[in-house]
Amino acid sequence: MTRLLVATTNPDKLREIRAILGHLPVEVLTLKDLAPVPELEEKESTFVENARLKARYYDRCLDRIDGERPLTVAEDSGLEIEALEGEPGVLSARFLRPDASYPERFAEIDRRLATVPAAKRRARFVCAVTVVKNGAIVFETTGTVEGEIADSPRGTRGFGYDPIFYYPPYGRTLGEVSDDEKRRVAHRGEAFRRLASWLERGI
Numbered sequence: 001m002t003r004l005l006v007a008t009t010n011p012d013k014l015r016e017i018r019a020i021l022g023h024l025p026v027e028v029l030t031l032k033d034l035a036p037v038p039e040l041e042e043k044e045s046t047f048v049e050n051a052r053l054k055a056r057y058y059d060r061c062l063d064r065i066d067g068e069r070p071l072t073v074a075e076d077s078g079l080e081i082e083a084l085e086g087e088p089g090v091l092s093a094r095f096l097r098p099d100a101s102y103p104e105r106f107a108e109i110d111r112r113l114a115t116v117p118a119a120k121r122r123a124r125f126v127c128a129v130t131v132v133k134n135g136a137i138v139f140e141t142t143g144t145v146e147g148e149i150a151d152s153p154r155g156t157r158g159f160g161y162d163p164i165f166y167y168p169p170y171g172r173t174l175g176e177v178s179d180d181e182k183r184r185v186a187h188r189g190e191a192f193r194r195l196a197s198w199l200e201r202g203i
Contacts, residue, residue, distance in 0.1 A: 001025050001026065001027050002024075002025065002026045002027070002071065002199065002202075003026070003027045003029060003068060003070035003071070004021075004026050004027070004028050004029065004070055004071050004072075004073050005029045005030070005031075005033070005034070005058060005059075005062060005070045005071065005072045005073065006028055006029070006030055006073050006074075007031060007054050007055065007057075007058040007072060007073065007074040008030070008031070008074075008075065009030065009031050009032070012158075012159040012160070013075070013077075013188065014028075014030060016179075016182075016183060016188055016189070016192075017188070017192055019179070019183060020183060020188075020189060020192040020193060020196060021192065021195075021196055021199075023196075024196060024199055024200065026199065029070055031058070034058075034061060034062070037058075037061045040053070040054060040057045040058075042054070042076065042090070044090070045090065046090065046128075047076040047077060047078065047089075047090060047126050047127070047128035047142070048076075048128040048130075048140070048142065050076035050090055050128070051074050051075055051076040051128040051129060051130040051140075052074075052130045052137065052140075053074075054074035054075075054076065054130075055072050055073065055074035055130040055131065055132040055137070056072075056132055056135065056137075058072050058074065059072040059132040059133070059134070059135060060135070069133070069134065071131055071132070071133050071138070072131065072132045072133070073129065073130075073131050073195070074129070074130050074132075075127055075128060075129045075130075075188070075191065075192075076090065076127075076128050077092070077125065077126060077127035077128070077187060077188060078090055078091070078092030078093065078125070078126060079092050079123060079124075079125055079126075079160075079161045079165065080123060080124050080125075080126060081109065081113075081121075081122075081123045081149060082120070082122045082123065083113060083116045083120050083121060083122075084109075084112060084113070088105070088109075092160070092161065093160075095108075096108055102160065102161070102163075103153070105161070106153050106161075106163070106164050109149065109164065110151075110152075113149060118148075118151070121148045121149040122146070122147075122148055123146075123147055123148060123149050123165060124144050124145060124146050124147065124187075125144065125145045125147075125161075125165065125186060125187040125188075126142065126143070126144050126187055127142065127143045127144075127187035127188045127190070127191040127192075128140070128141075128142045128191070129141050129142070129143075129191045129192065129194075129195055131195070131198075139195065139198050141191050141194040141195065141198075142191060143186075143187040143188060143189070143190030143191030143192075143194070144187050144190070145167065145185055145186050145187045145190070147165050147166050147167045147168065147174075148165075148166045148168065149164055149165070149166065150163075150164050150165070150166040150173050152164075153173075153175065154172070154173045154175060154176055155172070155173050155174070155175025155176030155177070156175060157174075157175055157176065157177065157178070157179070157182075158174050158175045158177075158182055162174035162175040162182070163175030163176075167185065169185070170185075174186060
């Protein structure tokens, strides 16, 4: 069985990733399965560069587990708003400040977009994925989903910025759709389905 270290502690992301990879003969490990290591500062300026940084870092932290060295999978993702010149971007999880609540972040985005017409509230979610084995990058991909910033948060499903991300084909925010509906169209679903296809070819 192939072992994957998914380098995140975010339970919502892990739930999505496990659902996408669930049909494969893989064992998903998390950072909680490693000996504690210093937290990595995500200092790069793009999602791809941060995903590479994290994958390489946690690969270096790995010891062999039962004689096998797992693949290290890292992702970096976030929200880009065109009218805000791509913000919050790679700082999505730390927008305003690291401990800010999402309602606080929604309110600040709404304030900044107050004079922006509805037709110019375009946004996208981006998810960059990198896989490293023994220090070398062996797979990379990026998934995106295009949408708009809603005029107010709607829905209690999903997580993060989902309640303010309006997806026109559904006519709802990603906070209003089911988990399956979200995975079919969202950035992380797209990226990790490509990873699943790559793994299938190698298993």
